[in-house]
Amino acid sequence: MLAAMTLEPQLAELTTTAFYLVVLGFVFVESGLLFGFFLPGDSVLFAAGILAATPGSGVSLPVLVLGVFAAAVLGDAVGYACGHRLGRPYLLRRSGRLGARHVERAERFYARYGWFAVVVARWIPWVRTFTPVIAGIGRMPYHRFLSANVLGALCWAVGLVLLGYFSYATPWLRTLSLVVAGVFITATIGYVVVEWRRARRRPLAGGDALVTARDDQAA
Template sequence: MIPIDLTQLSMIVVHLVVFTVIFLESGVLIGLVLPGDSILFMSGLLVARSGSVASVVILVALVFVAAVAGDSVGYRIGRVVGRRAVERQSQRPRRQRLLARAEDLYRRHGWFAVVIARWYPWIRTIMPLLAGIGRMPYQRFLPANALGAALWGCGTVLLGYYSYSIPGLYQASLILMGIAILATLGYLAAQRWASRTSP
């Protein structure tokens, strides 16, 4: 029987979960409600706790690949499907306001908007679609995509990793992560209930 290292197994699970969440949130519309920032920071804390330098190197690499690939998929959806893909997810007033904000950001900043949108939940999910809809050349989109992925994705993981040494931050982050997950589930439940009860 081959022995199983549960510590390594748990780190593999962390890596897979983070990769999946960041890929979905970065450019696939079902990622609109995923708490990407919290998961990135928390994953950095978790790999710091494991004491493995290799784990954080692998995690940072996976986050970078997931963020770049997710945005690239979102860009392609925007090019192929067009504005309908965004508008279907923007029927509610709050989402319409966020869509207008993202469009204004893209109109004013162009290439740089793809970078700075990473720090805005929901907007970072639709910005690649807007770039695709706007026919931004992919050779211009990709460097902005990669820079945003490195600064936001890898940077947030490393922030969590190096913050592990601050007393009490690990426990506080666990609590905040739980709140973020519960808030996300509550939001999904409220949206589902509202869609069923609306005329």
């Protein structure tokens, strides 16, 4: 969200149709396609909400909300299907060197929290792209994955759009959003540091994590 102020004028220059395509494309790619793990989805959603509230923008809030929700759900569903059918080699091959570290983080996160991880991962940059794929590799029952997918899409995609929308006319809400974003970023960095130190003391191989995840899901 800290980058939303920079993205807002860039999105405003697009036509209405192009705007919808760009925003929905960002959400879908970051949610389900492994090469999209570096995209600034949070900032795009928040900036899109601000533009929907801007008079004369031509952006419809209901269309935007329904669109980002569908894109987020479909993106995670594609990620799950790829993981379920193609396995871990596909994940490592498509993520490349840059994403390999984040794959391991996502595997540990999923192995530890299961269903909850699919929901919470939406809010963790770099991890949210890999978690649905890992859920598919770990053979998480689809009905459980779908419920977590839908809830995560509502909280993240729809929630950030609405937060941006209402912050347009409420200065204190925009300030609060930036403060919350700063706290969240700090907490995320802290989490990464803690996990990195734990990994150095007690390395956990990705394959072992997935075996643990399968056992948890089977139970």
